[in-house]
Amino acid sequence: GQQLNQSPQSMFIQEGEDVSMNCTSSSIFNTWLWYKQDPGEGPVLLIALYKAGELTSNGRLTAQFGITRKDSFLNISASIPSDVGIYFCAGHSNAGGTSYGKLTFGQGTILTVHP
Amino acid sequence: DVKVTQSSRYLVKRTGEKVFLECVQDMDHENMFWYRQDPGLGLRLIYFSYDVKMKEKGDIPEGYSVSREKKERFSLILESASTNQTSMYLCASSPTPYGLAGTSGANVLTFGAGSRLTVL
Numbered sequence: 001g002q003q004l005n006q007s008p009q010s011m012f013i014q015e016g017e018d019v020s021m022n023c024t025s026s027s028i029f030n031t032w033l034w035y036k037q038d039p040g041e042g043p044v045l046l047i048a049l050y051k052a053g054e055l056t057s058n059g060r061l062t063a064q065f066g067i068t069r070k071d072s073f074l075n076i077s078a079s080i081p082s083d084v085g086i087y088f089c090a091g092h093s094n095a096g097g098t099s100y101g102k103l104t105f106g107q108g109t110i111l112t113v114h115p
Numbered sequence: 116d117v118k119v120t121q122s123s124r125y126l127v128k129r130t131g132e133k134v135f136l137e138c139v140q141d142m143d144h145e146n147m148f149w150y151r152q153d154p155g156l157g158l159r160l161i162y163f164s165y166d167v168k169m170k171e172k173g174d175i176p177e178g179y180s181v182s183r184e185k186k187e188r189f190s191l192i193l194e195s196a197s198t199n200q201t202s203m204y205l206c207a208s209s210p211t212p213y214g215l216a217g218t219s220g221a222n223v224l225t226f227g228a229g230s231r232l233t234v235l
Contacts, residue, residue, distance in 0.1 A: 006157070040228065041228050041229075042119070042207070042226025042227050042228050042229055043205070043226050045224065088158065090158075105157040105159070106157050107155055107157040108154075
């Protein structure tokens with residue numbers, strides 16, 4: 001089946017540092033999504049990417065849909081303590097044998113920010 | 116605000132018990148999902164439902180069943196709980212399959228806060 005490799009698995013950074021994480025796959029995706037899960041909560045969508053090469057920002061967050069459609073990255077600039085949480089990438093493709101396609105999640109990146 | 120409510124945040128059950136996890140959404144969404152979240156494995160789809168009484172298997176349906184008798188409610192059932200089903204279970208809903216609206220709009224897959232199940 002389709003798999004996404006998300007890295008790094010965890011990050012420990014100081015407040016104010018920039019953060020970068022990425023997802024790669026051997027399969028092509030039509031849509032890339034980035035979610036954040038705060039402690040004790042469900043994931044919440046941060047950014048959605050729909051076209052190869054697309055670069056989208058949401059405040060201090062920037063994400064890109066790779067040209068090959070097999071990867072995506074998320075950058076967080078000037079991190080703050082509330083950035084703590086688990087970040088997930090997800091890719092959607094038309095695979096899976098249904099009209100709904102298939103949404104595959106990465107393993108998650110656990111971000112810890114030290115004040 | 117869209118709300119997906121999972122009534123049980125923490126459950127402890129014994130091996131062999133039947134377990135019901137309930138999920139209710141208040142936005143009249145057609146599609147509802149059950150995911151399992153495990154460290155290092157991300158989110159894996161167990162089942163989803165695209166309409167009342169309709170269901171489709173996800174990637175890991177073994178050992179689980181679901182029920183969707185009303186549009187707003189989607190239940191996950193563990194017929195005979197086992198220790199390897201200890202996990203965080205996340206319910207989600209959306210007006211479109213997986214919450215994807217193509218290039219015309221934002222993704223609206225909305226998750227509940229999760230139900231942490233421990234099977235002893």
